[in-house]
Amino acid sequence: MSPAIDPSPSAGGSRLRRLAARVGGFGYPQRSGRRARTVVAVAAAGTLALALASCGGDDDSGSGSTTLTVLAASSLTNAFDQLEGTYEDQHSDVDVKLSYDSSSILAEQVTSGAPADVLATADPITMKTVTDAGDTDGQPTIFARNTMVIVTPSDNPAGLQNMSDLTDASVAVCVPEAPCGNATQQLLKLNNIDLTPATEEDNVSSVLTKVTSGEVDAGFVYVTDAQAAGSDVQTIQIPHSAEVINDYPIAVIAGSDHSQAAQDWVDLVMSQQGQDVLAKFGFQTVS
Amino acid sequence: MSRTLERPEAPAPSAAVGRVPLLMLIPAFGALAILLLPLIGLFVRAPWSNIGEQLTSTGVTTALRLSLTTATISMVVCLVLGTPLAWLLARVDFRGRQFVRALVTVPLVLPPVVGGIALLTTFGRAGVLGEPIYEAFGYQVTFTTTAVVVAQTFVALPFLVLAVEGALRSTDRRFDEVAASLGASRWWTFVRITLPLAGPGIVSGAVLAWARALGEFGATITFAGNFEGTTRTMPLEVYNTYQTDASGAIVVSLLLLAVSVGVLAALRERWISGVSP
Numbered sequence: 001m002s003p004a005i006d007p008s009p010s011a012g013g014s015r016l017r018r019l020a021a022r023v024g025g026f027g028y029p030q031r032s033g034r035r036a037r038t039v040v041a042v043a044a045a046g047t048l049a050l051a052l053a054s055c056g057g058d059d060d061s062g063s064g065s066t067t068l069t070v071l072a073a074s075s076l077t078n079a080f081d082q083l084e085g086t087y088e089d090q091h092s093d094v095d096v097k098l099s100y101d102s103s104s105i106l107a108e109q110v111t112s113g114a115p116a117d118v119l120a121t122a123d124p125i126t127m128k129t130v131t132d133a134g135d136t137d138g139q140p141t142i143f144a145r146n147t148m149v150i151v152t153p154s155d156n157p158a159g160l161q162n163m164s165d166l167t168d169a170s171v172a173v174c175v176p177e178a179p180c181g182n183a184t185q186q187l188l189k190l191n192n193i194d195l196t197p198a199t200e201e202d203n204v205s206s207v208l209t210k211v212t213s214g215e216v217d218a219g220f221v222y223v224t225d226a227q228a229a230g231s232d233v234q235t236i237q238i239p240h241s242a243e244v245i246n247d248y249p250i251a252v253i254a255g256s257d258h259s260q261a262a263q264d265w266v267d268l269v270m271s272q273q274g275q276d277v278l279a280k281f282g283f284q285t286v287s
Numbered sequence: 288m289s290r291t292l293e294r295p296e297a298p299a300p301s302a303a304v305g306r307v308p309l310l311m312l313i314p315a316f317g318a319l320a321i322l323l324l325p326l327i328g329l330f331v332r333a334p335w336s337n338i339g340e341q342l343t344s345t346g347v348t349t350a351l352r353l354s355l356t357t358a359t360i361s362m363v364v365c366l367v368l369g370t371p372l373a374w375l376l377a378r379v380d381f382r383g384r385q386f387v388r389a390l391v392t393v394p395l396v397l398p399p400v401v402g403g404i405a406l407l408t409t410f411g412r413a414g415v416l417g418e419p420i421y422e423a424f425g426y427q428v429t430f431t432t433t434a435v436v437v438a439q440t441f442v443a444l445p446f447l448v449l450a451v452e453g454a455l456r457s458t459d460r461r462f463d464e465v466a467a468s469l470g471a472s473r474w475w476t477f478v479r480i481t482l483p484l485a486g487p488g489i490v491s492g493a494v495l496a497w498a499r500a501l502g503e504f505g506a507t508i509t510f511a512g513n514f515e516g517t518t519r520t521m522p523l524e525v526y527n528t529y530q531t532d533a534s535g536a537i538v539v540s541l542l543l544l545a546v547s548v549g550v551l552a553a554l555r556e557r558w559i560s561g562v563s564p
Contacts, residue, residue, distance in 0.1 A: 102530065104530040104531055105529075105530050108529060108530060108531070108533060111533075112533065129531075170427070170430065172512075175513070175527060175530070177527070177530045177531045178530070197514060198429075198430040198512060198514065199430050199512030199513050199514050199518065200512075200513050200514055200515075201512075201513065202513075202526075202527075202530070213407075213411070213413055214411075214412055214413035215407070215411050215412050215413065215429055215430075216412075216430075
């Protein structure tokens with residue numbers, strides 16, 4: 001597309017300058033282009049300096065000669081963060097790296113060959129996809145239990161009192177493929193509630209965020225999430241919630257390079273110390 | 288009409304003296320490989336045996352219908368709002384024009400999820416503008432199909448504005464002056480002279496905006512939410528399916544790829560002529 005006969009300054013300039021002018025205005029006219037380039041250069045240098053500065057420090061206590069990668073369901077965030085400290089105190093040569101997400105996404109990552117050492121999911125169904133694919137070392141162990149609850153923003157804008165009030169409110173739930181979503185569907189069925197959610201989030205932490213940020217009137221989360229949110233939420237009990245219990249399995253991933261360190265993590269989680277930490281954050285324990 | 292009045296294309300410079308240099312060929316093939324190999328991988332791993340039932344499941348057809356509808360609406364909104372802005376940037380020399388042009392490119396460089404969070408903090412129910420609107424009218428835009436269109440428009444607008452601005456810059460202003468001297472109103476000149484001359488550029492900008500809107504994920508899932516039929520567009524459907532059924536996700540990905548490439552190929556004449564400098 002060649003330009004028509006154009007008396008304006010841009011026509012005489014180089015092709016590159018014209019292209020640059022079209023894209024971002026830089027280089028046309030020449031003077032402000034130079035100023036703009038200086039601004040960009042300074043900003044880039046500043047960003048680079050900031051990035052390099054943050055690379056220097058690492059707040060993990062482990063000296064990092066071995067890195068243990070643990071994939072865990074989002075609801076385990078607070079408990080496992082605390083256990084990370086405990087583990088690194090006990091094993092000074094191991095640096096634990098935790099990755100939290102929806103159990104179904106993590107299971108999919110493991111079966112696709114993600115280089116992780118331990119997997120902890122929020123229900124046996126998601127763990128089963130991994131064991132069926134032969135990606136666990138031995139059988140998984142149940143280490144905790146969790147039940148569900150309804151939370152609303154701290155001021156309860158929709159004035160919800162019980163579960164049947166939800167049908168007119170905007171509610172966030174987990175996608176049915178995730179353990180929290182599966183449990184939600186079971187609870188809705190047990191209570192004969194036909195609910196059309198406003199949104200289905202990928203993991204329970206996103207549901208909690210939607211509630212605490214005030215975007216929805218209510219959300220279905222775990223008891224542990226409600227406890228972690230503290231005064232940011234109001235809690236509504238779900239009838240029959242004791243009948244829908246999520247068993248949390250944990251397993252060492254097959255082919256892990258650090259199977260001993262991985263097994264140590266599982267042992268810590270199953271130990272009295274680990275169970276106490278889980279109980280502190282609201283989980284039901286198994287020992 | 289535009290073709291006869293423009294300077295004829297200068298002949299393309301021949302590739303150096305002699306053969307195409309290896310120094311150009313090898314990196315070029317590297318670039319092609321980066322673009323092609325992932326697509327080839329998709330095709331190779333696709334579960335061709337049960338592709339039919341995957342494609343016709345209600346989740347997929349609903350998502351496809353939603354994606355096509357919202358992308359088209361977003362493109363129209365971009366055209367209606369973006370063309371005047373592009374005209375201002377191309378034809379009017381106002382103070383702060385450089386700043387406005389840089390502002391238009393912001394959604395291009397912003398990670399889409401950041402765009403989604405920005406939209407949420409402004410138009411969400413607890414947002415800067417959203418909260419007063421909710422208090423006054425009880426209206427909440429998040430979790431509606433409108434929110435999907437807003438998110439898609441936010442990310443697609445720069446493509447349209449920059450393409451149209453480029454097209455308008457390259458059309459001769461003197462046609463406008465001639466028309467004015469012959470007694471045409473400014474609106475008539477804009478509709479009958481300027482727009483047709485910039486036509487190919489506008490079309491290519493619109494197609495780019497449509498394609499960008501179709502593929503939008505981060506801003507949609509953060510701002511509009513994720514619910515079948517209302518806000519679950521094709522990219523969200525792929526992400527959802529991938530959580531439990533990797534091969535199913537490949538099928539949906541191929542469908543999205545086919546739709547995007549199909550539309551772009553159908554408009555390839557204008558697409559190529561619009562994008563090249």
